[in-house]
Amino acid sequence: MAWRKRREIGKAGWGWTGFAGIISFIYFFPVLWIILTAFKSNADVLSVPPKFLFTPTLENFVSVFRRSYIPGQAAVDTGFDLFFFNSIYIAGTSVALALVIGTLAAYGFSRYPLRGNDTYMFIILTTRMLPPIIVIIPIFLMFRLAGLSGTYTGIIALYTAFNLPFTIWMMKSFFDELAPDIEDAGRLDGSSERRVFFKICLPQVRAGLAATAVFGLILTWNEFLFALLLTGIDTRTIPVAMAQTIGGDIGVRWGLLAAIETLFLIPVIVVVFALQKHLLRGVTFGTIKR
Amino acid sequence: MSALILQDLVKSYGSVPALNGVSFEVGQGEFFCLLGPSAAGKTTTLRAVAGLEKLDSGTITFAGRDQTGLPVQGRDIAMIFQSFALYPHMSAYDNLAYPLREQKLPRAQIRQRVGEIAEMLRLSHVLARKPDTLSGGEQQRVAIGRALIRRPRLLLLDEPLTNLDAKLRHETRAEFKRLHRELDMTLLYATPDQLEALTMGNRIAVLRAGKVVQVGTPDELYDGPVDRFVGALIGAPAMNLVTATSAGAGALETGFGRLDNGPWSQALGGFGRGESLLLGFRPHDISPLEPGAAAPLTVQAKIHLTEPLGDITVLDLRAGDTTFKMVLPEEKAVAYAVGDEFDVSIALERTHLFAAATGTAIR
Numbered sequence: 067m068a069w070r071k072r073r074e075i076g077k078a079g080w081g082w083t084g085f086a087g088i089i090s091f092i093y094f095f096p097v098l099w100i101i102l103t104a105f106k107s108n109a110d111v112l113s114v115p116p117k118f119l120f121t122p123t124l125e126n127f128v129s130v131f132r133r134s135y136i137p138g139q140a141a142v143d144t145g146f147d148l149f150f151f152n153s154i155y156i157a158g159t160s161v162a163l164a165l166v167i168g169t170l171a172a173y174g175f176s177r178y179p180l181r182g183n184d185t186y187m188f189i190i191l192t193t194r195m196l197p198p199i200i201v202i203i204p205i206f207l208m209f210r211l212a213g214l215s216g217t218y219t220g221i222i223a224l225y226t227a228f229n230l231p232f233t234i235w236m237m238k239s240f241f242d243e244l245a246p247d248i249e250d251a252g253r254l255d256g257s258s259e260r261r262v263f264f265k266i267c268l269p270q271v272r273a274g275l276a277a278t279a280v281f282g283l284i285l286t287w288n289e290f291l292f293a294l295l296l297t298g299i300d301t302r303t304i305p306v307a308m309a310q311t312i313g314g315d316i317g318v319r320w321g322l323l324a325a326i327e328t329l330f331l332i333p334v335i336v337v338v339f340a341l342q343k344h345l346l347r348g349v350t351f352g353t354i355k356r
Numbered sequence: 357m358s359a360l361i362l363q364d365l366v367k368s369y370g371s372v373p374a375l376n377g378v379s380f381e382v383g384q385g386e387f388f389c390l391l392g393p394s395a396a397g398k399t400t401t402l403r404a405v406a407g408l409e410k411l412d413s414g415t416i417t418f419a420g421r422d423q424t425g426l427p428v429q430g431r432d433i434a435m436i437f438q439s440f441a442l443y444p445h446m447s448a449y450d451n452l453a454y455p456l457r458e459q460k461l462p463r464a465q466i467r468q469r470v471g472e473i474a475e476m477l478r479l480s481h482v483l484a485r486k487p488d489t490l491s492g493g494e495q496q497r498v499a500i501g502r503a504l505i506r507r508p509r510l511l512l513l514d515e516p517l518t519n520l521d522a523k524l525r526h527e528t529r530a531e532f533k534r535l536h537r538e539l540d541m542t543l544l545y546a547t548p549d550q551l552e553a554l555t556m557g558n559r560i561a562v563l564r565a566g567k568v569v570q571v572g573t574p575d576e577l578y579d580g581p582v583d584r585f586v587g588a589l590i591g592a593p594a595m596n597l598v599t600a601t602s603a604g605a606g607a608l609e610t611g612f613g614r615l616d617n618g619p620w621s622q623a624l625g626g627f628g629r630g631e632s633l634l635l636g637f638r639p640h641d642i643s644p645l646e647p648g649a650a651a652p653l654t655v656q657a658k659i660h661l662t663e664p665l666g667d668i669t670v671l672d673l674r675a676g677d678t679t680f681k682m683v684l685p686e687e688k689a690v691a692y693a694v695g696d697e698f699d700v701s702i703a704l705e706r707t708h709l710f711a712a713a714t715g716t717a718i719r
Contacts, residue, residue, distance in 0.1 A: 247441035250408050253428040254435050255502070256458035269445040 097331070103324035111321045126325035133322075146326070148300070149307040154333060156218065156303060157286040160225035161279055167226070168233030169275065173263060175234065176241035187238070194231045198291055206295050216298025224292060229282045236281070240274030241267065276344030283337055304330050359384040359542045360405065360510060365414035367400055374400040376566035378414070382544060382559075387536050389557030390546040391589065396563040398546035399438075402512045405544065406435050418510060434503035435512040438519060440495050442487040448498050449474075449483040455506040473501045493524045500531075504539065513545040517552060532556060550590050554578070562586050579706075584715040587636050587708055593670055595636045596680035599712065602631040608709070610635055611678045612655045612702075620709035623718045632712035639670065641703040642682035651701035658697045664689070673700070 078086075103111055105122040132141045180186060205224070206215075214220030244267060252266040253259075268275075290305040297303060308326050312318055338345065358381040365378040375397045382388040390398045403409040405416055407428040416423040423431060434455075442451050449470060456466045474480045477497040487495055496516065503511055513532075517525045533556055536543055547553055553560045554574045562569045562577065562585075570582045574590075581587035587595045600610040606621035607614055615635075618624075645654050660679065661672035669689035671682050682700060684692070692698070709718040 245439060245441065247437045247439050248443060250403075250406075250428075251435070251437060251441040251443075251502075252454075253408065254406060254433065255455040256429050256506075258429065261458070266443060272445075 100324045100327050101331075103321060104328040106321055106324075108319070108321055111324075126321040127329070129319075129322055130325050130329065145299075145302075146304075146307065149302050149304050150329070152218075152297070152301055153287065153303040153305075153330075156221055156225065156301070157283055159218075160222045160286055161229055161282040163222070163226040164229035164233045164282055165275065165279060168230050168278075169237045169268075169271075171230075172234045172237030173241055173267065176238050187235070190231045190234055194228075198228075202291065202295060205292070209296055215296055216301055218301055221293065221296050221301060221303075224296065225286050225289065228289075229286065232285075233278050233282060236278045237271065237274055240271040244270055273344040276341040280338060280341055280345060284334060287334060358382060359386070359419060360544065361415075361417040362401070362405070363415045363417075365401065365404055365416070366412045367404065367409060367414075368412060373566055375404070375411075375414075378563070378566065378568055380561045380568055380571050382542060385540055385542055387533075387543045387545065387556055387558045389553040389560045390544065390563055391548070391550060391553040391557075391560050392563035393548055393589075397566040398548075398563055399514055400566075401563070402435065402514050402544065402546055405510075406433050406512055407431050432508050433510045433512060434506065434508035435514065436499050436503050436516045438515040440487075440499040440519070442495060442498055442502070444487055447484055447486055448479060448490065448494075451487065451498050452479075452483075452501050452505055455502060459506065469505055473505050477501045492520055493528070496520060496524075496528060500535070504535070507539075508541070510542045510544065513543065515547055516545075517547070517549070529556060551592065554590065562589060580717075580719070581636075581708065582717050584634055584636060584710040584717075587710070587717075591638055591640075593639045593681050593683065595638050595708070597634045597636050597710070598678045598680060600633045600635045600709075602627040602629060602633060604629045608633065608635065611676050612653065615653060615704065617652065618704055618707055618709065620707070620718050624709065627718075633718070634710040634712050634715075636708035636710060637680075637702050637706065639681040639683040641706045642680075642700050643703075644684075644688070645699040645701045649701075651704075653702045653704040653707075654699050655702065656697060656699050659692055659694050662689070662692070662694060 102118070104126055105124070106117070106120055107123050107125065110117050110120045129141075129144075130146050131144055133144060134141045175183060175187060209215045209220055209224075212220075214223070248270075249262050249266055252262045257265060288305060289303075290309070293303045293306045294309070297306060304326070308323065308330070311323060311326065360382040362381070363379050365375045367373075367375040378397060378401055380388075390401060392398050400409060404411050404414075405418070405423075407423065407426060411424070418431070418433070443454065446454065452470045452473060453466050456469060461469075470483070471480070474483055477500060479494065479497055479501060482490055482494055482498075487498065490498065496519075499516070516532075517528055520528060529552060532543075532545075535541075536556075545552075545556065557574060559571065559573055560577055561571045564585055570577060570586050572580075577586060577590050581590065581595075584595075584597060588597070598611060600608050600615075602624055603609040603614060604627075605616075606625040607616040608618065608624065609615075645651060655675045657673035657675040657680075659671055660674045663670040663672070664686070667686050669684050669686055671684060671689070671692065673680055673682060710716060711718060
């Protein structure tokens, strides 16, 4: 509307800022609730109305790793240190593998298109269209036959395969965005195709790598269904171990669960913060440049 | 001696032809321009010479060596792109150093050469900055520096001034001429702008629809265009074209009356009566007729529009139902106003004649 004064771009008023703050708080509240609960004693956890001021305790965190399963008996290791290691190792390795393979594949699809390139890309996407539960029985049987059940190799291979379609699609769109002249300039400057990829293309899609890595990590970190069926006692991941902690003879220990969840959150938060500079550019790709 | 020889280059993208048999030769140390509208095949020609484009057929010889099948990296050719194509993730210094690093030169030598080229191109103060923080002119100079730093024997320039503003374009034109003189390098320069080609090129090849239409010095192209396309492309304001028909015996029937004894009369002798033709004459070759003077081609014209351009003024004239432009120096133009009628003389010996159907020059 012509008569209305144009708002200065880039500045929101106090009203909108406050509104955004309230929405953010509502979204963040469950996380805050969990973190608070993790520091409460058993009595405080169950008190009604809930307490927001209480004496914090670390006892829940201690019992994540050592506790007695039967009241009165000595505390024993719960194995959660191993489960944490498993989660980090499995998620980290599979996402790293997916990034390496997927980025190379995406570069290939972007720069050296095959006949029917789009069809290939579509087929890759269809592997992610099925709800995973549909394929779980054949995969379970295949893993049993191949002797991969309960092994790191098995679950890492599966997660890598799961992350690949997403990685290829994301990275291809980043490579598609790059100006081809810049790569040609590299060739004229004497770079081999390999060095064009590593020295010129890859550094330009760092934001994309970061965004893809974070999405992949979160997806893999939270995965429950396949981990439940395909990991053994030595390769169990946190989501499965957490579910198994819920049951028990003495009812649900909410404080303990909240402590596990809090610990479970830390790596995600660390990764997101470490990559946030790239992430913001990554998730808004295509909208800022040019 | 020709440094670069292009023979019959043919290239198409799918069913779209880009080059239809492009041939020309560029001399050692020459500033050679490729002039043509967009999609004429200028960029494809440059990319083929660089080795970035695989040709369907044709050969490119550079410094006596057949380049066909040679990888881009081995050609000792540098190129400046229209988009500058700087490495966005590297500082200006790293952009300049990149070609030398790829040659694995020692670090100290790289630092020295980057220092020299930065000095020459007035970039020393911006070396630490990334390309997106540089001005258009600075980006352009980094692109020039990156192309020159490994001292290639042939430099390709693909519309390097298109992304610059008018003032910068003027300065950079002078810069290119200076660099060419100082560095004694062969330059192949693609541009859609006839002014750039005329002011910088030793010779010019005019390209249209993937074919070389004419090759020559700026004067040759200006004075003897092989067809109406070249005639209209070179020179500003563009050449006037008015319809005419052959009247037999080397004479011409035009809206200005019957003409003979033109530079084209002899060639026209072979034409029958009634052929459709186009008479071309440049706005600079028209002058007001002094009272009492006589000239072989005079026209009574009325001023329809004036365009003052500072030092010159372009007058849009009408004579009968034909319109044409003439150029007058500012101090003479002040005497005329829209609506004035006066006699002008068109330099008959500098007129051009083209066949209307094909556009080919008759001479």
